[in-house]
Amino acid sequence: MANEQVVAALREMASLLELKGESPFQVRAYLKAADRLIEVEDVASLVREGRNLTDLPGVGKTLAEKIIHFITTGSIPQLEKLRREVPAGVVDMASLSGLGPGRVATLRRELGIESVEQLEEAVREGKVEALKGFGVKTVAAIAGSIASWKKNRRIRLHRVAREEGEEIASRLVEGGAAQAAVAGRIGRWHETASAIDVVAGVEGDAVLASIVPGGMCVEKIEGGILFTGRTTIPVRVRAVRPEPFGAALLFATASPIHAERLASIAAERGMRLEKSGLFRGDEPVPTRDEESAYRELGLPFIPPELREGGDEIDLALAGRLPRLLERSDLRGVLHNHSTWSDGKASIREMAEHASALGFEYIGLADHSRTAGYAGGLSAERLLAQMEEVEKLRSEMAPFRIFHGVESDILKDGSLDYDDDLLSRLDYVVASIHSRYGMDREGITARLTAGASNRRTTILGHPSGRLLTERDPYDFDTGAVWDAAAKGGAAIELNAHEKRLDVDWREIPGVTARGLKIAISPDAHTRKGLGEIDLAVHIARKGRLMARDVINTMTGEEMEAYLEEKKRR
């Protein structure tokens, strides 16, 4: 039993209790316990050792019993009961922006609505607007949320889709395939996907049937099968002969334009590149992997991240492919949280873990004043934190701790502390955390002001998107990058799997202005500090090289860089 499952169960109970209208304090107790468990190494082993879970702050007699029951039996009776009482459709409704527990309760009580579909119909029929407390604007906002929910429900986060793709690939290999791998958008490291593609190199296609979950209906497609996966998005599995597997995988991972271009290069060389691989006449050209497939086409290996159909093939032909950033280039991480705001680990724990991960430095940027819900720091607390960091610094040298803050960019574009206080910090991450329904002009002005503030070192998660949940703000990206360039701020590539923000499609526009990127985990836990691999792939999609990224600097260089920025 993994910790994540226990945490997920407690959080699910919290949200179901909230939707049932239970006391907010009870709801918070579940969330607090879940938060506490995140930072415990392994709850299951604590239970096995007979340790008392109530020793953990936030876990009392009741929750300890539930946790033990869950770990030993895999379920919690009360959770099962709550799931029956609160239909999944109601949970979906509460996920719509503009709808919270209060309005969902009213909709259920007054109109008997228990799903987004029913809600959509009621909105259309004008029943919702007739309710007390639901005016024209509220209903319009709900309608908008329903539309974006319908769009998002067909999309999965990269990790979710990749996990299922890799599970399928390994089952194919267990079933006798010579090789199998994830292809498609996930294969070329898109941040989300609406389908999962897997290619297998295998004689015959008998193995395909073995990987379909029981009772699932399967559709036959060219060279393979299509079915609905565990994550409820379509899964396409293609079987190709083992010899040309590398070329088939390459073809399936490339964007249509990249694939087409490769196909015409193959044709020029008297070969044929298609879904099933590379052929000369009827004979497959042996390509063990993608690299050998490229070699047969007279090209160097083009990393999957670049296979978008831009000018990557021209660059490859000219021998001018960029030397892309690698995970090992990153020598430190800025923008992390601690228990001083909403982080789950202390400054010391975070710093020690960063050091253990091989980083030379950590940047601490807890939430600011206005983010009260997230334990945002008052000016006094920020100063007190400064002292604590100072003490830890001498202890941990030569490992470096940089003291910053993640300052909200307020509605008027100003930062959350006075200039004097900000000037005493090593650096500032400036970010927006509340939209206030501002329009393009308003949000652009706000971001521009935040980005160009002389104290801003990094513009945090600039688009505000939450993949599969919230669209980015509509803003004039060019104007914002220009503003950042003026003040010498870097742009963040936030590594949170739902953010991956700035969008990689925007990165060329950022680097073209001479701006740097900071790849930040935005970690709230020790484990989170290391969760930046996907962001590195995303950075590579934006063709970032080590020199474009500030946290490839050594600790010494970073110290000088931040000093220099402050003097500007």
Next chain:
DNA sequence: GCCGTTTTCGGCCCGACTGTTTTCAGTCG
């Protein structure tokens, strides 16, 4: 549901904003 204690209940993280209000409830972050 947890915690602490002034020992068994009462307090527990909040401030800004919006829309529908005519004095405030609900949402957001």
